[in-house]
Amino acid sequence: MKIAGIISIGNELISGDSLDTNSSWLSRQLLPIGIPTISVFTIGDDVKIISDTIKQALSKADIVLITGGLGPTDDDLTRHAIADVLGVDLKLNDELLSQISEFFKGRNINMARTNNIQAYLPESATALTNHVGTAPGIMAEYENKIIIAMPGPPAEMMPMFNKLVVPKIEKYGHGQVVLTQKMKCFGTGESVIAEKLGDLMARGRNPLVNCTVSGGIITLHIVAVAKTKAQAEDMIAADRDRICEILGDIVYSKEEKTLAEVVAQELIERGKTISIAESCTGGLLAKTLTDVPGATGYFTYGWVTYCNEAKVSQLGVNRDTIEKYGAVSQQVALEMAIGARQRSGSDISISITGIAGPGGGTEQKPVGLVYIIVYNGGAQKVHRFVFSHSREYARLRTVLTALNLLRLEFKD
Amino acid sequence: MKIAGIISIGNELISGDSLDTNSSWLSRQLLPIGIPTISVFTIGDDVKIISDTIKQALSKADIVLITGGLGPTDDDLTRHAIADVLGVDLKLNDELLSQISEFFKGRNINMARTNNIQAYLPESATALTNHVGTAPGIMAEYENKIIIAMPGPPAEMMPMFNKLVVPKIEKYGHGQVVLTQKMKCFGTGESVIAEKLGDLMARGRNPLVNCTVSGGIITLHIVAVAKTKAQAEDMIAADRDRICEILGDIVYSKEEKTLAEVVAQELIERGKTISIAESCTGGLLAKTLTDVPGATGYFTYGWVTYCNEAKVSQLGVNRDTIEKYGAVSQQVALEMAIGARQRSGSDISISITGIAGPGGGTEQKPVGLVYIIVYNGGAQKVHRFVFSHSREYARLRTVLTALNLLRLEFKD
Numbered sequence: 001m002k003i004a005g006i007i008s009i010g011n012e013l014i015s016g017d018s019l020d021t022n023s024s025w026l027s028r029q030l031l032p033i034g035i036p037t038i039s040v041f042t043i044g045d046d047v048k049i050i051s052d053t054i055k056q057a058l059s060k061a062d063i064v065l066i067t068g069g070l071g072p073t074d075d076d077l078t079r080h081a082i083a084d085v086l087g088v089d090l091k092l093n094d095e096l097l098s099q100i101s102e103f104f105k106g107r108n109i110n111m112a113r114t115n116n117i118q119a120y121l122p123e124s125a126t127a128l129t130n131h132v133g134t135a136p137g138i139m140a141e142y143e144n145k146i147i148i149a150m151p152g153p154p155a156e157m158m159p160m161f162n163k164l165v166v167p168k169i170e171k172y173g174h175g176q177v178v179l180t181q182k183m184k185c186f187g188t189g190e191s192v193i194a195e196k197l198g199d200l201m202a203r204g205r206n207p208l209v210n211c212t213v214s215g216g217i218i219t220l221h222i223v224a225v226a227k228t229k230a231q232a233e234d235m236i237a238a239d240r241d242r243i244c245e246i247l248g249d250i251v252y253s254k255e256e257k258t259l260a261e262v263v264a265q266e267l268i269e270r271g272k273t274i275s276i277a278e279s280c281t282g283g284l285l286a287k288t289l290t291d292v293p294g295a296t297g298y299f300t301y302g303w304v305t306y307c308n309e310a311k312v313s314q315l316g317v318n319r320d321t322i323e324k325y326g327a328v329s330q331q332v333a334l335e336m337a338i339g340a341r342q343r344s345g346s347d348i349s350i351s352i353t354g355i356a357g358p359g360g361g362t363e364q365k366p367v368g369l370v371y372i373i374v375y376n377g378g379a380q381k382v383h384r385f386v387f388s389h390s391r392e393y394a395r396l397r398t399v400l401t402a403l404n405l406l407r408l409e410f411k412d
Numbered sequence: 413m414k415i416a417g418i419i420s421i422g423n424e425l426i427s428g429d430s431l432d433t434n435s436s437w438l439s440r441q442l443l444p445i446g447i448p449t450i451s452v453f454t455i456g457d458d459v460k461i462i463s464d465t466i467k468q469a470l471s472k473a474d475i476v477l478i479t480g481g482l483g484p485t486d487d488d489l490t491r492h493a494i495a496d497v498l499g500v501d502l503k504l505n506d507e508l509l510s511q512i513s514e515f516f517k518g519r520n521i522n523m524a525r526t527n528n529i530q531a532y533l534p535e536s537a538t539a540l541t542n543h544v545g546t547a548p549g550i551m552a553e554y555e556n557k558i559i560i561a562m563p564g565p566p567a568e569m570m571p572m573f574n575k576l577v578v579p580k581i582e583k584y585g586h587g588q589v590v591l592t593q594k595m596k597c598f599g600t601g602e603s604v605i606a607e608k609l610g611d612l613m614a615r616g617r618n619p620l621v622n623c624t625v626s627g628g629i630i631t632l633h634i635v636a637v638a639k640t641k642a643q644a645e646d647m648i649a650a651d652r653d654r655i656c657e658i659l660g661d662i663v664y665s666k667e668e669k670t671l672a673e674v675v676a677q678e679l680i681e682r683g684k685t686i687s688i689a690e691s692c693t694g695g696l697l698a699k700t701l702t703d704v705p706g707a708t709g710y711f712t713y714g715w716v717t718y719c720n721e722a723k724v725s726q727l728g729v730n731r732d733t734i735e736k737y738g739a740v741s742q743q744v745a746l747e748m749a750i751g752a753r754q755r756s757g758s759d760i761s762i763s764i765t766g767i768a769g770p771g772g773g774t775e776q777k778p779v780g781l782v783y784i785i786v787y788n789g790g791a792q793k794v795h796r797f798v799f800s801h802s803r804e805y806a807r808l809r810t811v812l813t814a815l816n817l818l819r820l821e822f823k824d
Contacts (some may be wrong), residue, residue: 014449016440017622017633019433023454028428037426039461042435042452049450056468180427191524194485203457203486210457210487212424213565221429276695276716282702283688283695286716290694293770293803301722304688304698304714306707310756314713314726344722358705386519389544391705393567 002172004030005061006040007053009068009078010152014044022067022157029161031180034173035063045069050081054147058085062145063169068152070135072114078149079138083122085147086140090120096127100134128164132156139168178225179232183243184253185218186404193218196246200239207239215396217259252407259403260288266410267298267348274406275301275344277315277336279327280354280370282306285399301344305336315339326365328353330382333371341375348376348409350402356391368394374405414584416442416449417473419465421480421490422564423456434479434569441573443590445582447475457481462493466559470497474557475581480564482547484526490561491550495534497559498552502532508539512546540576544568549576590637591644595655596665597630598816605630608658612651619651627808629671664819671815672700678822679710679760686818687713687756689727689748691739692766692782694718697811713756717748727751738777740765742794745783753787760788760821762814768803780806786817 006026012018020042027037038061041053050069057064069078083090097119104111118135121127128137128150135151137160148165150157185193190213194201201209207224222239226232244251252262267274276286276299286302289295303314308327311317316339317332325331336351354370361367368388373380383405387394418438424430432454439449450472453465462481469476481490495502509531516523530547533539540549540562547563549572560577562569597605602625606613613621619636634651638644656663665674679686688698688711698714701707715726720739723729728751729744737743748763766782773779780800785792795817799806 013436014439014452015443016436016438016449017624019431019436021431024425024428024431026428027426031427037428038456039465040426040452040454042454044450053451180429182429189521189524191484191526194526195524201486208423210423211485212422212430221424221427223423223427281699282707282711283698283714283716286695287693287699290716290718291804295694296718296772299694299716300719301726302695302714302716302718303726304695304702304711304716306702306714307712310713313755314715343725360708388519389567392703395703 001176002035002062002169003060004035004037004063004065005057006037007050007057007064007066008040008042008152009045009050009066011044011075013042013068022152022154025154025158026065026067026161029166030173031178033166033170034176034178035169036178045075045077047077047080047084050077051084054081054085058142058145058147063172064145064147065165066147066149067157070118070137070149070151072112072118072134076117079117079120079122082125082138082140082147082149086122086124086142088123091123093119093121093127096121096136099129099136103134128160130156130160131163132159137164139165176225176227177229177232178223179229179236180224181222181236181240181254182256183220183222183240183251184257184259185220185247185250186216186252186259186400187250188218190218193220193247193250197243200242200246207235209239209243215393216400249408249411252404258291259400259407260292263403263406264289264292264295264298266407268294270410272347273298273300273344274348274350275299275303275340275346276350276352277303277305277340278350278352279305279311279336280356281352281395281398282356284395285350285352285402288399288403300346301340303340311336315343328355328365328369328371330371330384333373333382334380337373337375337380341377348374348406350374350406352398352402354394354398356394356398358391370394370398372398372402372405374402374409376409413588414447414474414581415472416447416475416477417469418449418452419462419469419476419478420452420454420564421457421462421478423487425454425480426456434564434566437566437570438477438479438573440592441578444592445578446588446590447581447584457487457489459489459492459496462489463496466493466497470554470557470559475584476557476559477577478559478561479569482530482549482561482563484524484530484546488529488547491529491532491534494537494550494552494559494561498534498536498554500535503535505531505533505539508533508548511541511548515546540572542568542572543575544571551577551580588637588639589641589644590635591641591648592636593634593648593652593666594668595632595634595652595663596669596671597632597659597662598628598664598671598812599662600630602630605632605659605662609655612654612658619647621651621655627805628812661820661823664816670703671812671819672704675815675818676701676704676707676710678819680706682822684759685710685712685756686760686762687711687715687752687758688762688764689715689717689752690762690764691717691723691748692768693764693807693810694768696807697762697764697814700811700815712758713752715752723748727755740767740777740781740783742783742796745785745794746792749785749787749792753789760786760818762786762818764810764814766806766810768806768810770803782806782810784810784814784817786814786821788821 125140341349357367537552753761769779
């Protein structure tokens with residue numbers, strides 16, 4: 001199996017001014033053709049560091065893909081570094097020079113003298129034509145390995161990779177297909193999932209099952225390596241079924257969907273409408289539910305009853321209930337849910353009241369305390385949580401939890 | 413001068429499933445304290461590759477910062493790799509174990525057995541307390557160089573870096589001081605700003621003035637390099653004043669504030685309350701205004717009147733107005749603003765009605781059409797925009813524009 005190493009070049013990348021998205025894109029393209037990436041190096045515009053890094057990458061990888069440093073200015077040094085690694089000189093390529101001149105003529109622009117440098121190639125290397133910009137790519141062989149350099153701007157790099165690089169390297173990926181499938185989970189922690197899945201998550205297993213977490217959403221990545229696409233698909237399907245069986249309702253999507261998308265689909269399929277009465281989340285639940293195109297089909301009314309008076313006048317919450325139990329209480333949550341459902345005429349209502357913080361907490365009612373109710377006119381169940389960390393996190397977790405409670409409602 | 417190397421660990425990063433934003437953030441924090449980054453390595457969850465890469469990084473850098481691979485599962489191998497580099501064993505740290513148990517107890521969750529591994533440290537290394545999650549960071553010295561490992565989730569990594577790592581490493585940054593100041597602008601394009609600022613944005617100038625754009629918000633970065641902090645601060649202040657003079661009201665913050673924070677401060681200073689009646693933005697404006705802690709001080713009522721019936725029953729919009737002009741019209745926007753202000757009793761109301769798309773557009777009323785009104789009881793001015801691109805972009809641009817209109821209201 002051939003392995004790839006990726007090098008991203010540019011001072012703006014190591015200063016943090018720009019985010020390198022090229023290497024992530026390249027690894028996503030390489031994996032399905034059977035070439036996994038072993039490492040990504042991000043370095044600045046320094047010819048010695050570039051050539052050292054190319055040598056380093058060549059020591060572990062068979063194919064080294066470089067982006068950046070092919071422009072016309074003094075800080076574009078990739079071609080010099082490749083020549084250095086190959087132990088050859090740069091040589092003017094007349095065909096390239098005329099291609100670059102044509103590029104400028106075609107756009108009615110005078111060609112700056114500095115653009116000449118882009119017509120120079122390391123001896124023994126070949127050029128990859130750039131149909132979008134002036135910087136040609138470079139391809140060279142070195143001790144049975146391949147060095148490929150492409151321009152940094154994604155709009156130039158991507159078509160060059162797809163049209164010129166893939167046809168040259170896909171033969172190295174033969175024999176192996178790598179497929180990845182994501183599954184989304186909510187409602188428990190990473191370590192609980194790891195314990196439940198046990199050996200399924202063992203290192204070195206094929207498929208490999210990885211786990212990443214973001215904002216309480218846990219994503220399982222199933223990576224299968226096989227001889228054919230059909231085999232890899234079968235292996236993934238088998239693992240996916242086993243994981244669903246073990247984790248049950250914790251899995252909310254076998255594809256790469258958001259919780260809001262899953263819930264929206266359930267609402268549309270069942271022909272149900274929903275209204276939202278929220279306090280501490282300040283509109284985030286309504287916003288999240290209406291992120292999905294076509295929300296008109298199920299979302300009707302939303303209230304952000306931030307002050308007590310709004311809860312009373314808009315949802316019909318009893319003033320006495322607020323005085324007796326406080327605005328953040330299961331009693332107020334109940335009256336909010338009832339009021340929202342009645343006044344909107346929706347099939348289902350969700351109410352949220354809580355303390356997002358950072359201020360406003362007490363010993364009995366700490367910051368992060370939240371009550372959530374999903375009400376369909378039947379029995380009411382009050383869900384109480386404490387989400388600490390930060391205002392932003394508490395609000396996000398509350399909204400995801402409300403969507404998840406709604407999803408589970410449909411399971412009954 | 414000390415130099416940093418950064419290593420990001422995770423199979424999801426080299427497969428391209430997730431984008432590594434940690435290393436870019438870290439280099440941005442390191443530069444102002446005088447520690448430039450020489451290279452960034454992104455590698456998978458393999459103990460041999462991790463320890464090899466740490467050794468490689470140590471060969472060129474004095475401070476090696478690692479993120480990821482500190483979780484409780486079998487694919488979290490950073491602590492093993494550091495022990496390998498240091499040539500020591502992992503040892504159970506009783507204090508860490510009790511900290512981790514406390515973390516779970518505090519949340520009323522049973523601690524999974526796999527979490528024990530997070531209490532193990534390479535001998536001779538010290539732990540960095542994690543106040544947000546369970547994975548402690550690791551700090552170790554190696555031949556006068558420093559290895560620092562932090563958890564991968566940005567919400568855990570960032571506070572750990574700011575609170576615990578910066579105080580330990582800032583002493584290594586002596587020599588040159590690099591200060592960066594951000595200024596935030598809204599209401600015009602990048603090229604207009606570049607034209608107005610002219611030579612101020614010339615390359616190679618010190619301070620260097622850069623420009624980045626995200627969701628319509630333009631951020632100017634003033635980067636000054638000087639011998640002392642005071643010198644750099646003076647240089648930045650001079651540029652900041654010139655930029656404010658040239659751009660005027662386009663600059664909404666001379667610090668790194670959001671539009672919502674700026675508007676919230678204005679509302680609080682003036683003792684004004686606000687209510688929101690929004691349709692196509694589905695709660696996003698209310699959410700954005702209540703992102704700011706202390707929103708109780710100015711935010712009172714919010715309505716997400718997604719369906720026509722909600723506009724009528726909740727805001728008192730005339731049914732005839734909707735029939736005659738359509739829900740997306742300046743007339744309905746006006747009645748929404750009046751209804752919201754009257755029913756909430758707030759000083760100011762904002763109304764939004766539009767077509768977020770992707771469906772629902774016509775020739776007269778295209779997708780992206782939106783009406784916004786900021787109403788304080790005086791004269792009403794209807795603002796009409798068409799924000800194309802995507803549903804997400806149209807909603808975001810609408811909300812930012814509404815906040816900006818409110819900000820400009822206070823300028824009069």
